[in-house]
Amino acid sequence: MEDRYSIIGKDVPRNDAVAKATGAAAYTDDMKLPGMLHGKLLRSPLPHARIRRIDTSRAERLPGVKCVITGEDTPKVKYGNWRLFPTTQDEYPLAVDKVRFIGDEVAAVAAVDVDTALEALELIRVEYEELPAVFDVDAALAKTAPALHEASPTNISIDRKISYGDVERGFSASDYVREDTFTVHAVSPGYMEPCSSLALCDLDGRITLWTSTQTPYIVQCLLASTLGMRENDIRVIKPFVGGGFGGKMELRPWEFCAAFMARRTGRPVKFTLTRQEELCYGRRRHPMKLWSKVGFKKDGTLVAKDLKILLDGGAYNAMGPTATFLCGNFGAMLYRYPNYRFLGEHVYTNKAPASAMRGFGAPQSLFAAETQMNMAAEELGIDPIELRIKNAMVTGDEIPGVATISSCGFIESLQEAAKMSGWKRKRKNFKAGRGIGVGCYSFISGGVFNWFNTQYPFSAAEVRAFADGTVHLLTMASDIGQGSDTVLKQILAEELGLGMEDIRITSADTAMTPQADLGTWGSRVTLMGGGAVQNAARKIKEELFGTVSARFDLNVIFEMECRNGRVYAKGKPERGMTFGEAVALAQKARRGEPLVARGYYTPRDKGLVTPAFSFGAQVAEVEVDRETGIVSVKKMWTAHDCGTVINPMAVEGQLEGSIHMGLGYALSEELQVENGRTMNNTFLDYKMFTAEDMPPGESVCIETYEPEGPMGAKEAGEGLASPTAPAVAEAVYHATGYRCKDLPITPEKILKGMKK
């Protein structure tokens, strides 16, 4: 594409990079306000119990303690992100009557320092009446199982069904049918910044909350309802955030407590979690049990798939309902399944709640689907990549009633990954202990569903243009480290023909940026936030084009453009002026009224899931020590279709991060939970890959043009959390004969399952 774009497709450095690398970036926990108090939470030591009595009097008497609260002090309003279905809102900020997992928040203390707050926690007496507890989906679904929530006597909080075609007939028409059960484990989002929130109550009693969140708007709304205040009386500001990966997209108890206690004491209150709290009680990726049956023709053509998934949700819904929904959609992706059926059930257990985590159901669903694809390829005697290409979705494909694939570079991704990795040769010639395997993914670019029931556009942007040639972009989109501030500026710069340095950005402040934005999750920001920015920019352009056109008395058929800081008639650069001059003139014409435009994006008529899907294929090469079972990953090759690449460097960063998380998911990370207690509560024992453990990699972006996305862009980086585990599992199988159907792949499992 010669010079079509000035700044799209360029390696623009992230505008937070230097601040973060030098330590100058201020995160919530770095903030201090005069008179600030420090909060700590008392958590349940039991997995399931009725609260008989709480005595806080000794804690209150401890010098330095300024406020102690329990559920009884609060308005007792339940919350949850599915506002459209209030019965799914099952969580109180502080436990009322019952606790449901080890770590459930029971009381909060605010004191002059952290040590005093911790000491006060030890002085709170809670009398519990212990109840029987369940720790996995089978136990939770047993007839005699105790119900965690009255509203869900079976412990199934929500289910989701999808069905099209005729699965039973599909299976009878198949030549080859296989059925497998898979289990996957819990992992932690492991973001570097533990959750932190700082609340300030102003003279009018309104709240300002700085908080480490992916979703300031959702926090604002739910904080208002739980505090019994009006939405506009709450201002949520997202400072620098050190990652979220889905773990920071709900209202959380410390956000409530900080705000509630700031109102009570009149002093700012800050809560910061410890790593131990994050690992033991924090949100995590759902463990699941997946049963899948697929049918093929002899030649490898897919005929039918039947998928049942039980999500081990932990004690509350959190984002589980959305994950349940999405699991079923991901199960139907990548390939053409003429007949498909899905049943997903979200099950309560007495453990820390699982929630969204990078992939939102896809890593689990696709681990099963892709592993099964690899197993089927072997039995059908077809190369796994060939089998995929044979069944791959292409642009224009439709999933009945659910979505239309408006752009798809999946086959190209498969071909490219095979080529880069030397697939054909290595698949044949490897010696024992060496192996190569493939895994693929598809992912959404934001959801079209509105379970939060927002009354606002899904994304919004405001652009203010100034006569000095600068613009100010205001958006509630939240950069949590993924780089949206940079990418949105790039989109705006490209539209208006300006440089990055000409744009000031204010983002993620609910009182200052336009309503609204559903937040950073589901890979929605580039497409939706970008769409809103583009929409606003185009309104500014229209105004400037009119002004310049009038000034030069241009024929109405002339096309105009903004480029290199100028606004002019296309092909006739002399008939134009600088951006600033054009703004000044436009402003004159408006008798001084500033040039401001609002832009919006809300998906409409885009099916049930998402406006656009990304695709990709990944190949892993491993070496396995056949005596110890230790796997070392030699190299990863990735080819993926994320539409137009807005910032190659940012996409590469996403890719590396995904491989890092994907390898951890496949090989080393696991929250080990025994009787509801998470045993590995430090990064020493919760094993993420370190920089030195990372293999080299190569990647290629297959550029497609996504009509719904800004400049043709769509999702990058979240979907990529999915292919790594099945690719590594297949490579390990290729190397050892051990087939992993229950993640993670551990040295012990390899030694036990290895074929001699």
Place this chain on the structure above:
Amino acid sequence: MTLSKFDYYGPKTVAEAVGLLGEIGEGAKVMAGGTDVLVRIRHRMLKPRAVVGLKRIEGLNGISCGPKRGLSVGATALLADVAAHRGIRRLYPGIAEAALGTANVQVRNMATLAGNLCNASPAADNAPTLLALNAELTIQGPGGERKRPLEGFFKGPGVTDLAPEEVVTAIFVPPPAERSGTAYLHLSARGKHDCTAVGVGVMLAMAGRKCRDARIFISACGPTPLRAPQAEQMLIGQVPTDKRMAEAGVRASGEALPICDIRASADYRCRVLGVLTRRALQAARDRAAKKG
């Protein structure tokens, strides 16, 4: 999170340090690099009244090494120094390897060899090789200096033979025996930066084609580093063939007392201990052969 409050002392001499420990009494904690001490304080597993730092004591970080003299490592010598020391790498490659295999760059730049031993973790990476090489500790206490073998120093997880007011001042390793080789191998589930799930340090000395002496020490498979005397006996006086070493490995794994924990199951530990012991013995034999 903040650290709980404690007094900090930075004595200039060992005598001063020992004196301080005696004066403060209970609640005083010796600190070298602090990579264990500070982590434990932060996690509130340790609440000392006073911390006595050793790093300001001049000359305590010395390393001296020679084929006749043997090796002496001062109490505040860093793991990074040990790993990089030319003499150690030449004469005691197993010791340098173990130091280099401990933790990561940042930690090695703070942590000491002596601290790794005094911390008495059953998984300490530097204990097995030093035990295999008959290392000896120099200890200073209120009654003066004493020396004792490293073997027998560990009493349990986090517990040593040290009295509360005693300080280790140096680790001494005798000159390497003629035609001997050492090796340390360890493994964990994640890879490079991880707590050891199984480790083994060996020393093998040859006479002709036969093994004259063998010492095998295992880490992370019991409450302290463990010796595998039966496995040693299977080698001494024998030609150390691969087969014999494999058998010794199996015997060593029978002598270990592994537990199941979040890092590995007892079963797995036993199984790979045999493998690692065999591999370490082979590496030590090859090293011994090179010395001619």
